[in-house]
Amino acid sequence: MQINEQEYMVLTGIIQSRSGLYFDKTKEYYVCSRVAQRMKVLHCVSVDDYLKIVKKDSLFHELDILIESLTTNETYFYREINQLTTCIQDIVPQVMKKKRSELSNTLRFWSAGCSIGCEPYTIALLLKETVSGLEQWNVQIIGTDISNKALEYARQGIYSEQLIKDVPCLIKKKYFREVSHKKWETSQDIKRMVEFKSINLINEEQVSSMRGFDFVFCRNVIIYFDKDTSKYVLNLMYDSITDGGYIFLGHSESISRFSDLFKLQRINDSLVYHKTK
Structure with missing residues (x-):
C-alpha cells in the first residue's frame, strides 16, 4: 500500500479528531497496516479511495471500525x-x-x-x-x-x-x-x-x-x-x-x-x- 505524507496527515488528523488518538510518523507502518486491511475489505484501489469513504460516512461507521483496529492495546489480569x-x-x-x-x-x-x-x-x-x-x-x-x-x-x-x-x-x-x-x-x-x-x-x-x-x-x-x-x-x-x-x-x-x-x-x-x- 502506498501512502503519501499528505494522505497520512489527513487520515491521522481525522482519527485524532474522532478519538483523540495521536499517531505521528513513527507509527506510520502500524497505521498503514490497519488501513490496508480495511482497504482490502472495501476493495479500495488507493488510499484516496479509502479517504473518500471515510469522509462521506456521516455516521462514522468506517472510521470507528478503523479506530477499533488501532486500539488493540496490551492488557491482562493483575497488570501493574x-x-x-x-x-x-x-x-x-x-x-x-x-x-x-x-x-x-x-x-x-x-x-x-x-x-x-x-x-x-x-x-x-x-x-x-x-x-x-x-x-x-x-x-x-x-x-x-x-x-x-x-x-x-x-x-x-x-x-x-x-x-x-x-x-x-x-x-x-x-x-x-x-x-x-x-x-x-x-x-x-x-x-x-x-x-x-x-x-x-x-x-x-x-x-x-x-x-x-x-x-x-x-x-x-x-x-x-x-x-x-x-x-x-x-x-x-x-x-x-x-x-x-x-x-x-x-x-x-x-x-x-x-x-x-x-x-x-x-x-x-x-x-x-x-x-x-
Missing part, C-alpha cells in the same frame, strides 16, 4: 498489580472510614480505556478478596472504552489462559471456570460487580455523564494522546472525581506534565494522584 494492591489495601479502607462518618455506603470505581475488561475485573477480584464487610457497601465499578467490540468481549468475560496467567491459583479456582480448552470465564459474582459503557474520553458530553467517582483508573491511556489532548481529558476527568478522590495513571505516565489539579503522593512505592479540595 502493586499499584492496584496499594489502592485496595491501603487507600480504600481510608475512604471507607471517611464515608462511614458521612453516613455513605457507596464506593465508585471508573476504569477508563478498559479495553476487554481485565482491569475492572481485577479491581472486583481484589475488592472481593481484600475488603471485609464489602457486602454492606454499594460498590459500583464502571469500565469504559471507545471500542464496542472490546466492550462486548468484556461483557462475555471469557479469557485465554495467557490473559489470566498472573491471577493467583486460589483466586483462579474460586472465581474462574474453564469453559473450553484454555478458555476461562469469570464468575457471575465478579461479572455482576462490573458495568461496561462506551465512552469516548474526548467527548465532553459523554465524560460529563461520569460523575461522583472515588477512584479513577486511566492507566496506559494518555500515552496515546498528544499533550493538548491529554490535558483536555485530565481536566474533564477532574470533574468526575469526588473531592478527596484519586486518579491512577500508568507507570510511564504523569499528570504533572499537563495539570496541577491533583496532588502527587507516593504510597508503598506507587504514585497516586489525589484530588484535594
